[in-house]
Amino acid sequence: MDNYVRIFDTTLRDGEQSPGASMTSTEKLEIARTLSKLGVDIMEAGFPAASPDDLEAVRRIAIEVGNRPDGTRPPIICGLARASRLDIDKAWEAVRHAARPRIHTFLATSEIHMQYKLKMDREQVVERVVEMVGYARSLCEDIEFSPEDAGRSDPSFLYLVLGEAIKAGATTLNIPDTVGYTTPEEFGALIDGILKNTPGIDNCIVSVHCHDDLGLATANTLAGIRAGARQAEVTVNGIGERAGNTSLEEVVMALHTRRPIFGLTTGIDTTQIARASKLVSNYTGIVVPPNKAIVGANAFAHEAGIHQDGMLKHHTTYEIMRPESVGVTRTKLVLGKHSGRHALKTRLVELGYPLSEPELDKAFERFKLLADKKKTITDADLEALVADEFYQPREVFTLDGLQVTCGTMGMPTATVRLRGPDGQVHVHAAIGTGPVDATYKAIDAIVKAPNTLQEFAIHAITEGIDALGEVTVRIEGTDGMRQLDPQREVEHARTFSGHGAETDIIVASAKAYLAALNKMLIATGQYRPVEASARAEMT
């Protein structure tokens, strides 16, 4: 058995299934690029059968991230498919343009799932697995099969199903603890049993896929790896349905920090972890709490505000990892109002944002405006500014002006001026229960896209009373737009998130709401985005 653990990232598939984590295909592509830079071995780019948009997003990733013009080895691009020809065809259509494509198909093997969900008996399940794995293999060399709810399946039936899947052509066998039910001992024993009892398993990679319902996902994943699994399925920040999937950063840093115990390596460039975490949090709108292992704001914060003394020089007294090893920079203060264009460019390149010259012009303009308001501009400010300016969804309606009055007199009023897709300017005033409600009501009166606000959050990006406020919103369309869930074969209402960053949080709230609305309008095909001309004007 080799000592290399393959990191299979499913942020774009299982992660995106969390409520509100829906992303545009541009956002997905951006995350895929970041995952490639992070060094993941395989990325599950989506579930192509869900919708034509989902298929197209996976296809773009397969083409643009699954190939490298410089001749270095790109990551494997994987598409999920239920055990049906239609799903497998769509997955193949989406991933085939990658240099290294993979199809991942699954079927449940626990009694409870077979009885209530599939309404199939064991023989029928085996037959379907053999047929569909074989069909997938006829299209693609690299096939992954998962017996869904393996954590609650009869082990002897698992050995049989997996053995048949291998004969039919599966090359990776993934063992999911779908409902996050097992303990590390059980899960390790399950993997051990599979490795010992499944015919033909020696030539395959065994993979583990855990959920965190009891807070044990990382431990279960590590237990599976110690038992011999050599692929771990994870998401950045541990996002995913319910309590989420195993965190990429926790598994990777446990393996790296305790290398002498595990004796294993991964291909991850750990210094990219902090940036990937931030990007995924921004695009999905799912916050990372300060006490999150590895990527939380406090994870390395214990030296802040403490009187330095000799003891602290020996950082290992209370620190088992260096913040730099996961890409957390200690330097906070970087630029101020007297910093020039060159200083900004240099710092942005250091932060991993090599902007084009016209983009840099625009960024510098925003930077000067911010520097007029805010004494010191930190890395976090710069990242928020770049995200706000360049990583927004394509625009349909743009904010042209906003004026708000509110307070304890209880008549919050907002006047909004928007530029529509037709180039026309629309103005509307509205009263609400608060300044954000008034602003959103005024926007609604112009945009006329019925939706329910599901989530609204603001946080200050940096310390200080003059900080940039970053707003995240999540809306659900009320026109019946739904998204297919591959496992439960049911449809969720589709939700869209948007974010905006400004020192004025009401302006940021308006921008975030418009971003989410624009995503929704584009997804429903009601509007085409304002393309080239408007973008050119902006950059």
Place this chain on the structure above:
Amino acid sequence: MDNYVRIFDTTLRDGEQSPGASMTSTEKLEIARTLSKLGVDIMEAGFPAASPDDLEAVRRIAIEVGNRPDGTRPPIICGLARASRLDIDKAWEAVRHAARPRIHTFLATSEIHMQYKLKMDREQVVERVVEMVGYARSLCEDIEFSPEDAGRSDPSFLYLVLGEAIKAGATTLNIPDTVGYTTPEEFGALIDGILKNTPGIDNCIVSVHCHDDLGLATANTLAGIRAGARQAEVTVNGIGERAGNTSLEEVVMALHTRRPIFGLTTGIDTTQIARASKLVSNYTGIVVPPNKAIVGANAFAHEAGIHQDGMLKHHTTYEIMRPESVGVTRTKLVLGKHSGRHALKTRLVELGYPLSEPELDKAFERFKLLADKKKTITDADLEALVADEFYQPREVFTLDGLQVTCGTMGMPTATVRLRGPDGQVHVHAAIGTGPVDATYKAIDAIVKAPNTLQEFAIHAITEGIDALGEVTVRIEGTDGMRQLDPQREVEHARTFSGHGAETDIIVASAKAYLAALNKMLIATGQYRPVEASARAEMT
């Protein structure tokens, strides 16, 4: 060995050490009452040697929560002390009024801590432990001793130190993985070794105390319990320094959900978990992410928005716990503008808020105001309203009026009217970088209490565009107020959090900031709170 796992909650001690989690003694008392209702066996109420305020907070908890007039058994109230007479004296002074007091003392035993932090050799460490455990035992029957950084200590030295501590009178031996470094296998083996090799251990309780730096705190705690530990040290929501402590809710629900495997019980009333989680999050200002196991907003959310079909009736296909088992109510819609005082009272009692008649009058008034603005009032709205109205710190300055203008024209202006501790009304207008900045600048001009804003966050409590916005702020006084860290023997800058809930988020922001400022002013002794008269006027 018995089958009962004692739950030792250290939310008020190790949890409160997280940056920004400082609480007022009223908030601590409220949390202590909630922990008592939750059924924790022991609560570590604080570190009395840190400051006279900390001692007083622990003393109040010992008196008011550590005794039960109805004759039922109250929880053990524990105070932390470094291995020094002064600390032990203060801990005893604080906890002695409880019916069941405990002193918890500690000293580091790892080579790295002994060499760089303590500058003591092994013999000196043993000598100090024997002396101080013996001294503590001369005051109190129930003594807990922790060898700090046990996870990185030489096991054979641990056996020796623990054996001596037992001889000196320790009744509980707590084994901390101080830096969150161990894996479940290592930590289980450590506990197993201690149980097998420590002289006199049979008559003691072995306890485990883990940190989540590698995401393994829950798994390590469970591994320790399986190896024979019968006390688990935990915090609500897993708060604590860096990546935090083991989560109470994860350990308890793992033991309960997988009872056939563990064969163990706890005294926790799991239906109180959701409420405790919410209270701790409110008072500490530390957010719970949606994908947090057990208490995250999405932990049980997967049925929302899904087309119901036959399969979903068998909830166990994708659900290993019922939301009701941890006190999450599925009912969202409860009251509207036509609901009467009686309906409100009934619902508040069901939610665990048995308000007095004058309090209920006040709550009903707030409820009617909210119902005028908001179509449906949910449980979450009611809880926010009650917290905002009744669980605020005692007031020094109160908000009398606020008027704000902001928007894209870039001159956000706020006019603030405050009533001061002298009963005088003060008005000030200020311009800022945004509406919150302008408001805070106007407040600062009146209150004149220098501070740095460390954190600012807003979230909508419920779905819908007219939701209540809840604001959490954290400030750090710039006048040198510091808080002693018991382990590193260094001082942190003291920080204070405040929260406010209103449909107008700028008004909520003003209230949250004032709450934090009032906490700070009371803590520094600059002002006495506005007592009886003003409170009476309010209720």
